[in-house]
Amino acid sequence: MTTKLFGEPVQRREDPRLLTGRGRYLDDLGPDALAAAFVRSPHAHALIRDIDVSDALDVDGLVAIYTWEDLPDRLAEPLPLLIPHPALTHGRTAHPLARERVRHVGEPVVMVVARDRYLAEDACALIRVDYEVLKPVVGVEEAAQGARLVHDDVPGNVGAHLVQEAPAADGRDARELIEDAPHTLAFRLDVERSASMPLEGRGVYARWDADDSSLRVYSSTQTSTSVRMAVAAKLGLPLPKVEVIAPDVGGGFGVKIVHPWPEEVLVPWAAMLLGREVKWAEDRREHFISSAHERAQVQFVRVGFDDDGRLLGLEVTILHDHGAYTPYGIIVPIITSTQLPGPYKLGAYRVEFSSVYTNTVQVTPYRGAGRPQAVFCMERTMDRIAAHLGLDRTAVRAANFIQPDEFPYDQGLTFQDGRPLIYDSGDYPESLRMLKELIGWDAFPAEKERAAAEGRRIGIGVGCYVEGTGVGPYEGGHVQITSDGRVHVSTGLTSQGQGHETVFAQIAATELGVPLERVSVVTGDTRRFGYAVGTFASRAAVMSGNAIALACRKVREKALRIAADALEADPRDLEITDGMVHVAGSPGAAIPLATVAVLSNPLRYAFDAEAARATQFAGASSPDRPPVDEGEEPGLEGRDYYSPIRSTFASGMHAAIVETDPLTAEIRILRYAVVHDCGNLVNPMIVEGQIHGGVAQGVGGALYERMVYDGHGQLLNASFMDFLMPYATEVPKVETAHLQTPSPLNPLGIKGAGEAGVIPVSAVIASAVEDAEGIPITRMPLSPSELFDLRRAAS
Amino acid sequence: MPERVHEITLTVNGTVRRVAVPGRRLLSDCLRHDLGLTGTHVGCEHGVCGCCTVLLDGEPVRSCLTFAVTADGHEITTVEGLADGERMSPVQRAFAECHGLQCGFCTPGFLCTVTALLRENPAPTDEEVLEGISGNLCRCTGYQNIIKAVHRAAELTAEES
Ligand code: FES
Ligand code: FES
Numbered sequence: 001m002t003t004k005l006f007g008e009p010v011q012r013r014e015d016p017r018l019l020t021g022r023g024r025y026l027d028d029l030g031p032d033a034l035a036a037a038f039v040r041s042p043h044a045h046a047l048i049r050d051i052d053v054s055d056a057l058d059v060d061g062l063v064a065i066y067t068w069e070d071l072p073d074r075l076a077e078p079l080p081l082l083i084p085h086p087a088l089t090h091g092r093t094a095h096p097l098a099r100e101r102v103r104h105v106g107e108p109v110v111m112v113v114a115r116d117r118y119l120a121e122d123a124c125a126l127i128r129v130d131y132e133v134l135k136p137v138v139g140v141e142e143a144a145q146g147a148r149l150v151h152d153d154v155p156g157n158v159g160a161h162l163v164q165e166a167p168a169a170d171g172r173d174a175r176e177l178i179e180d181a182p183h184t185l186a187f188r189l190d191v192e193r194s195a196s197m198p199l200e201g202r203g204v205y206a207r208w209d210a211d212d213s214s215l216r217v218y219s220s221t222q223t224s225t226s227v228r229m230a231v232a233a234k235l236g237l238p239l240p241k242v243e244v245i246a247p248d249v250g251g252g253f254g255v256k257i258v259h260p261w262p263e264e265v266l267v268p269w270a271a272m273l274l275g276r277e278v279k280w281a282e283d284r285r286e287h288f289i290s291s292a293h294e295r296a297q298v299q300f301v302r303v304g305f306d307d308d309g310r311l312l313g314l315e316v317t318i319l320h321d322h323g324a325y326t327p328y329g330i331i332v333p334i335i336t337s338t339q340l341p342g343p344y345k346l347g348a349y350r351v352e353f354s355s356v357y358t359n360t361v362q363v364t365p366y367r368g369a370g371r372p373q374a375v376f377c378m379e380r381t382m383d384r385i386a387a388h389l390g391l392d393r394t395a396v397r398a399a400n401f402i403q404p405d406e407f408p409y410d411q412g413l414t415f416q417d418g419r420p421l422i423y424d425s426g427d428y429p430e431s432l433r434m435l436k437e438l439i440g441w442d443a444f445p446a447e448k449e450r451a452a453a454e455g456r457r458i459g460i461g462v463g464c465y466v467e468g469t470g471v472g473p474y475e476g477g478h479v480q481i482t483s484d485g486r487v488h489v490s491t492g493l494t495s496q497g498q499g500h501e502t503v504f505a506q507i508a509a510t511e512l513g514v515p516l517e518r519v520s521v522v523t524g525d526t527r528r529f530g531y532a533v534g535t536f537a538s539r540a541a542v543m544s545g546n547a548i549a550l551a552c553r554k555v556r557e558k559a560l561r562i563a564a565d566a567l568e569a570d571p572r573d574l575e576i577t578d579g580m581v582h583v584a585g586s587p588g589a590a591i592p593l594a595t596v597a598v599l600s601n602p603l604r605y606a607f608d609a610e611a612a613r614a615t616q617f618a619g620a621s622s623p624d625r626p627p628v629d630e631g632e633e634p635g636l637e638g639r640d641y642y643s644p645i646r647s648t649f650a651s652g653m654h655a656a657i658v659e660t661d662p663l664t665a666e667i668r669i670l671r672y673a674v675v676h677d678c679g680n681l682v683n684p685m686i687v688e689g690q691i692h693g694g695v696a697q698g699v700g701g702a703l704y705e706r707m708v709y710d711g712h713g714q715l716l717n718a719s720f721m722d723f724l725m726p727y728a729t730e731v732p733k734v735e736t737a738h739l740q741t742p743s744p745l746n747p748l749g750i751k752g753a754g755e756a757g758v759i760p761v762s763a764v765i766a767s768a769v770e771d772a773e774g775i776p777i778t779r780m781p782l783s784p785s786e787l788f789d790l791r792r793a794a795s
Numbered sequence: 796m797p798e799r800v801h802e803i804t805l806t807v808n809g810t811v812r813r814v815a816v817p818g819r820r821l822l823s824d825c826l827r828h829d830l831g832l833t834g835t836h837v838g839c840e841h842g843v844c845g846c847c848t849v850l851l852d853g854e855p856v857r858s859c860l861t862f863a864v865t866a867d868g869h870e871i872t873t874v875e876g877l878a879d880g881e882r883m884s885p886v887q888r889a890f891a892e893c894h895g896l897q898c899g900f901c902t903p904g905f906l907c908t909v910t911a912l913l914r915e916n917p918a919p920t921d922e923e924v925l926e927g928i929s930g931n932l933c934r935c936t937g938y939q940n941i942i943k944a945v946h947r948a949a950e951l952t953a954e955e956s
Contacts, residue, residue, distance in 0.1 A: 015891040018899030019883060021834020021874035025900065028833035060797045116828075118819065199838040199846055199900045199934050250836070250900030251934050284839040497898025497935050689894050692937030720843035720932065728938035729929045757937075 006510040006748075009685035012502045013521075014248075014495075023248040026203035026220040026281060033205060033277035034063055036267055037120035039110035039127050040290060041102035044136035044359040044713020045150070048100055048129060051110060055126040061115030062123050064274060066266070068097040074234050075269060079260065083329030087162035090154040091326045092357070096262035102131070103150055103324035104359050105713055106289025108262050113270050113278055136359035136713035140298055140321040143356040150324060150357035159322060160330045160355040164337060166412030167348050168313070174350035177313030181304025185384050190779035191373045191762070193296040193321075193707035194700065196366040197725060198496070200250020201282030202291060204263050206271035214241040217268050220249050222257040223534030224524045225492045230260035231268050246524030252496035253697070254365040255292050257536040258328055288718035293707055294332060294366035296321040297373045301381055304347075309385045309396035311347045316340060316377060318353035323362035330355050331416055332363060335370035335468075338413045338421055342378045342466050343428040343651060344400040349413075359713045365536065367697060368758045371467060376780060379463045379763035383770065393462055393767070394432060394441060401428040415647060416537075417471045423649040425741045426466070431653050431675050434737050435462070439655040439673040457662055458670065459772025462655045463760030468647040469678070469752025470542025470743075476531055477548030479508060479555045480637035483601075483610045485579055485594030487512060487519040489551075491544040492532020494524030498754060499686045500540060504548050506682055507748070511552035512559075513576030514593065531641075538650070538752025541682055546642040546746045554638030559596045562636075566591055566599060593636075600636040602627035648743040650751035652676040654695075654760045656732070658768040665787040667703060667769060669732040677739040679751035687753045688736055694757015696731045701758070702765040703781050704730070803867035807832065808876025816863045823847045825863035826873060834874035834903050838932065845931030848904035849873050855911045874903035877910060885951035886910050886944075895944035897935035905931050909945050918949050 017023055053065050068076065078093045098109045110127055114120035137143050137150050137157060146156035167173045178184055205218040215237060221227050221244075228244035231237070249256065263280050271278040282291070298319040304312045320333040337351040382400075386393040402409045404427045415421040436442065444460045451458045480488045489508045495501065505519040512519075522528045523544075524535075533543070556576065563581035564571040567589050575584045582590035594610045606612040628634055657671040674691055681687050704724040708716040717723045734757075742749030766777040769787065775794045779786075798817040805812050807830060814829045821840075826832045826849065838846035840859045847859040850872040877884045886909050889895070896902040905928065912919065912927040919927060924945045933941065 011891055012894065014899070015896065016883070018896060018902055019874075019887040019890055019906065020878055021832065021903055023834070023899050025833075025836070027837070028827070031828060031831060118817070197934060198898070199844060199932065200836070200898070249898065250838075251898040253934070284841065497896075497900075499897070685894050689897060689936060689940060692939045693897060693935045694937075696937030697934070719841055720839045721841060725932055725934065727929050727932060728925050728942065731938050733939060734937065 005506040005516055007681055008506065008683065010502055010506055010516065010683055012499045013505060014499065014501050025200055025248045025250050026205060026218060029218055029247060030205045030277050030279045033279035034113050034115060034274070035117040035120045036270065036278055036280035037112050037117060037124050038108045039124045039129065041098065041105055041107045041109055043102060043131055043133050044105050044138065045134040046102050046131035047134065048098060048102065048109065049132055050130040052128040055128070056123040059114065059119055059123040059126065061119035063113040063115065064270065065123065066097065066111045066270065068095055068099040071097065074236060075265060079262065079327055080230065081329065082327055083331055085160065085329055088160040088326060088330050090159045091329065092151050092154065092159070093327045094262065094325045096266050104361055105715060106286070106361060108290065111266050111270065113274065138358055138360060138709050138711060138713050140296060140319045140356060140358065143321065143358045144319055144354065150359055154357060157357040158354050159326050159357055163352040164413050165350050172348060174313040174315045174348040177348045178302055178304035178315060181312045182306055183388060184302065184304045185388060186302045187384065188778065189299040189301065189377055189380055191295050191297050191376055192781060193293045194366065194705040195293040195707065196253035196255035198251025198253055198255065201284065201287040202256060202261060202263065203281040204267040205279040206268035207277045208272045208275060210275055215268055215272065217242070217244045218247055219244060219264055220256060221246050221259060222252045222494050222496060222536055223259055224494055224526055225530060225532040226534060227259045227264055228526045231265060234260065234265045235269055235272065244526050246494040249494065249496040252535070253367040254369060254536060256496065257534055258292060258364045284720065285718050288723070289361060289715055291361070292364040293323065293361050294363050295373060295701065296363070297336065299377045301377060303381050303385065305385050307389065308399050309389050309391050310399050311344065313348045314346050314381070315350045318351070320353050320355040321358050321363060322355045323358055323360045325362045327362065328364040332365055332370040335416050336374040338415050339371045339466065339468065340374040340378050341411050342375060343402055343426065343464050345402055360709055367694065367755050369537070369755065371465065371759045372698070372701060372762055375463060375465045375760045376763045376766065379760065380766060383767050394436060397464060398429065398432060404429070415468055417647060419646040422646060423466065424743050424745050426649065426651045426677060427739060427741050428651065431651065431677060431739055434739060435653045435655050435673060435675040438675065438735060438737050439657065439671065441655065455662065456659060457772045458657060458659045459768045459770065460655065460657050461764045461767025461771060462653065463763035463767060464653045465759045466649050466651045467538065467756055467759060469538035469650045470644060471537045471539055471647045472644050473533065474641050474643035475533060475543035475547045476529060476639060476641040477544060477551040478529055478637065478639045479548065479551045480635065481555060481559070481593055481597045483594055483597045483608060485518060485592060487514055489519060489548055490522040490528035491548060492529040493535045493540055493544050496535065498540060498690065499683065503541060503682045503686060504544065507545050507549050508552050511549050512556055514579045518579060538754040538756070540754070542648060542746060542750055542752050543642055545682060545750060546748050547640055549748055550640035550642060551638045554640055555636060558600065558638065559593060559636060562596050562599050563591050597636040601634045603634070642746065644745055648679070648745050648751045650678040650753065650756060652756050654764045656764045656768045658765065658772055660769060660772045660787065665784040665791065667782065667784060667787065669699065671735065672732040673735045675737045675739060676756060677741055678753040678756065679743045680740055680749040681738065682750060684738065690753050691736055691757040692734050694755060695734050695761055696726055698758040698761020699731055700726045701781060702762040703783070706781055801864050803864055805866055806870040808872055818862065818864055820863045821859055822861040822863045822866050823858035826858060832873050832875050836900050836903055838900065843932070844901070845904040845908065846901050848907045848931065850907050850911055853911065855908050872907070874906055877906055884910065885955060886913065886948040889944040889948035889951055893940045893944035893947050895936065895941045901931060901933040905933070905941060909948060913949055913952060917952060919945065
């Protein structure tokens with residue numbers, strides 16, 4: 001069939017505009033808007049004694065200066081806590097502008113609005129804030145000691161504490177089984193902070209229409225629908241009077257799912273107050289010190305296992321640093337603790353975390369969202385067991401795999417969506433077999449020996465993961481076929497470069513039997529679709545993809561019904577090919593979808609040729625029935641929602657070969673192999689691109705990226721000069737192979753792919769460096785100088 | 796006190812443009828906000844990411860590290876000037892064909908850099924490609940398809956010349 005596009009590496013429809021400079025990113029909009037800039041705290045912890053703006057008042061082009069005192073009721077309150085959880089007993093969020101106290105460097109204190117950004121920053125520089133500096137709490141262990149407090153009313157700095165236990169089948173718990181195990185190991189692991197770091201920062205642009213009393217907000221966000229609800233609530237506007245649009249977004253990777261950011265409510269408020277367009281585009285330093293970070297954890301592991309390396313019990317205690325506030329709840333440590341089991345049967349499992357406040361930038365999900373830490377922990381454990389028993393590392397993993405005939409497999413835990421953690425499908429043994437073949441696992445020892453003979457050190461590493469993707473609660477899709485034969489698809493969730501316009505068009509074109517060129521897709525625009533959750537948790541393809549497919553099926557069913565009337569045929573005999581509805585096997589009797597669209601509306605002004613042509617089919621409606629019959633609607637359109645009972649679980653395995661320099665301890669990745677299973681692929685080219693990008697971010701996290709805070713809570717490397725993200729020269733070529741075990745949970749059989757690439761990379765690189773060096777690797781990232789120190793300590 | 800402004804003349808994508816700018820105005824801001832050429836992006840404003848790369852008299856420069864006044868009298872090519880009318884340049888087409896972009900924010904900088912690279916060296920080796928793009932950050936693609944696109948662009952250019 002010419003219109004079968006699902007599964008094809010179709011080229012992206014967003015590219016021509018993005019390649020010619022016609023993309024519309026946030027700061028490309030509103031050329032005449034006033035500019036906002038912020039005075040941000042230079043201290044990690046301080047009381048605000050006084051704010052003196054007098055010097056700033058003379059700045060040419062200054063329009064307004066606002067502090068917390070100026071904010072009206074709802075805006076003066078702390079920002080919402082998005083995802084409450086019973087274990088988050090001490091959730092705290094910031095005020096949009098600091099009230100009396102600042103808790104991290106970068107917290108917004110004053111908002112300035114001026115004619116342009118240069119002038120707004122001039123004014124900011126002249127505003128004097130008098131601070132009483134307090135000693136900050138920096139680092140997760142200092143926080144856990146609780147000697148000083150980030151929030152006076154949060155004892156011990158503990159925001160949340162959660163224990164989950166999944167006992168063995170016989171009811172015995174992890175601690176008991178570890179005690180009785182033939183072998184036990186205990187060790188500590190550390191992961192440092194990194195961040196999403198999209199190349200486009202955050203940004204907000206607001207227009208108040210005084211004639212219409214309505215507000216239009218553009219935000220570089222991963223969730224326009226929720227920003228809309230937050231803005232309406234905070235500004236006291238009726239929801240239908242607020243529209244929020246995510247224009248082209250220059251990357252998100254998690255940080256832009258947080259909402260509302262202080263700027264997202266302050267900028268629209270100023271636009272309303274001033275009756276002028278106002279825009280704020282974040283600069284890079286602001287992004288480092290005022291948005292969000294992730295990853296930092298300390299993990300204490302105890303494991304018991306038998307002679308074959310089979311796990312009998314695993315106990316993990318996690319200290320998680322969530323920074324100064326918890327606007328996004330405790331999703332990250334919940335994901336770490338529940339995704340830690342990976343593709344394995346653990347025997348019994350006990351996981352406990354404390355999530356603590358520090359005087360640093362808040363922690364919210366970054367691509368992988370707690371999983372890279374989880375996989376680091378589980379896979380380091382697997383390698384330790386193998387080393388202890390003298391077994392092959394892949395053999396220990398294989399001994400613990402959930403087998404293909406054991407799905408659905410219940411891990412006995414409660415997942416991030418509050419639902420039971422039940423894996424839907426997968427084939428882990430096959431995945432490992434493919435990976436070993438791809439990287440040449442069995443031939444490696446000989447290669448290593450040859451290299452050693454030449455004085456080179458090389459090592460191989462492996463890492464496996466299972467990733468819950470496509471979390472609910474829902475997404476929706478709307479599909480309309482107009483009388484020109486065009487298909488208009490919309491969904492509420494947003495795009496940040498994943499190619500949604502392309503993949504959703506592929507799904508719609510396949511479902512409806514129309515050429516791809518005829519389909520257009522709009523995402524993240526509340527004028528087109530008001531109910532959505534957002535783009536995170538590798539959920540867009542699963543959630544909106546299926547919702548759009550379901551909406552298309554409704555439209556298709558209606559189109560066939562109308563066409564059957566017109567063609568005097570049975571709808572069951574009809575097919576749609578290339579936009580023509582025809583009787584299967586008889587191309588003669590056919591009617592274009594465009595004509596069907598005209599027929600779907602009893603009001604038939606002949607505005608276009610199609611409407612005029614449709615008159616030949618008119619007049620079929622019975623005089624005894626209303627023109628729009630009961631249960632019918634005019635028009636050829638449909639809306640549907642997809643709401644899964646639980647998440648679907650993608651999986652994958654990575655392997656790498658690294659070389660370490662015997663003198664300088666420089667670490668080079670020679671090969672990187674990925675076997676990836678995200679169920680049915682909608683567009684393999686796009687999935688591969690997601691994997692490449694994820695692996696590159698993983699390499700950053702494994703070898704280069706960290707947030708360097710000093711004891712005063714100053715972020716010492718808040719620039720691209722000092723925060724080392726990989727360039728092309730640091731990223732290995734990624735060799736990929738796909739396994740497709742469809743998800744039984746959704747109509748299209750797909751699982752999410754967006755985050756996968758990043759998840760196991762730290763674990764894999766640690767495994768490979770350990771193999772090359774013979775020194776236990778327990779913390780990431782690992783720099784050459786740290787490896788050098790490890791060598792010294794070991795010798 | 797209002798800022799002093801300077802009248803400058805830039806030839807941007809073949810068109811002569813006159814604009815009045817304060818001495819401190821960055822070329823990136825001048826292109827984007829004074830001339831409305833928003834295809835040039837700003838990712839760091841401190842010269843590291845390469846998003847803001849444009850061609851100044853044919854040579855790639857970081858427009859965020861260049862004051863607009865210093866470009867007075869010079870020729871500038873931005874991403875908007877790479878295509879030949881409606882037909883995208885070989886570099887642009889190669890990026891589309893090889894999936895060398897995701898969010899597209901870094902892309903204009905890469906396109907300008909690669910256009911200059913291939914003009915100097917029409918058939919670069921893998922090493923030369925890596926070297927050539929090693930001053931541009933991309934957070935989305937992992938670079939693999941960008942590298943592929945550079946080779947493909949070299950091929951397309953050769954075929955079409
Ligand atoms: S914006 Fe100019 S180099 Fe980053
Ligand atoms: S495509 Fe997004 S930063 Fe390169």
